[in-house]
Amino acid sequence: MNRSLLALVSVVGSLLFTGCGGPKAGDDCDGGGFVCQEAVLALECRSGTWREVPCRGPLGCRESDDAVRCDTSGNDAGDACASSAEGRGLCRRDGKAVLECRQGVLVETASCVSCVVQNSEVTCQP
Numbered sequence: 001m002n003r004s005l006l007a008l009v010s011v012v013g014s015l016l017f018t019g020c021g022g023p024k025a026g027d028d029c030d031g032g033g034f035v036c037q038e039a040v041l042a043l044e045c046r047s048g049t050w051r052e053v054p055c056r057g058p059l060g061c062r063e064s065d066d067a068v069r070c071d072t073s074g075n076d077a078g079d080a081c082a083s084s085a086e087g088r089g090l091c092r093r094d095g096k097a098v099l100e101c102r103q104g105v106l107v108e109t110a111s112c113v114s115c116v117v118q119n120s121e122v123t124c125q126p
Contacts, residue, residue, distance in 0.1 A: 023050045034068035034082070036061040042070040044082050046104070054079045075099070077108045089122040091115035098124045 023035060029045035034053075037043045042061045043050045055061040056079075057071030072081065074093050081101035089100045089109065098110040112124035 025050055025052045032083070034070070036063055036068055036070075042068055042082075046083055051104075052080060053082050075106055077106050079106045080104055081106050088120075089117075091117055091122065091124075098122055 022037070023029060023043055023045075025037075025043060027050045028048060029050050030048070031045060033045050035043050036055075037052070039060045040055050042053045042055055044053050045051075053070055053072075054075050055070035055072060056074035056076070058074070059069065059071035061068065061070050063069075070082065072079075072085070072090060075081070075090070076093065077097075077099055081104060083104070085101040086104075087101065089098050090106075091097070092099055092108065092115065095115045096112060097108050098112065098115055099106040100109045101107075110124050110126075112126055114125040116123050116125075
């Protein structure tokens with residue numbers, strides 16, 4: 001095997017092993033917190049278990065300043081939502097309904113002609 005191929009195999013192998021060490025959905029955890037599992041998926045430690053939270057918005061899941069940010073603006077009814085989002089709303093992707101986080105799941109709570117979020121306030125025009 002030539003040296004460049006051997007070096008490539010070593011690099012790919014080390015990248016695969018690095019990705020295997022983090023938590024996975026369903027694993028046990030202590031306390032709370034978040035990690036980015038993928039570019040569009042966060043994991044939240046909730047009730048002692050890592051749980052998936054989709055981040056379907058254009059900013060996806062990103063870690064910065066010792067915090068995890070999950071853009072849920074593109075999420076759908078039935079998607080999981082974070083404990084910090086309980087009782088909060090967002091507009092459905094098409095802007096025709098309000099979704100609210102209830103017991104860890106996004107639920108459609110109102111239909112509208114136009115839904116807008118401004119300064120964390122959801123406005124639904126019937």
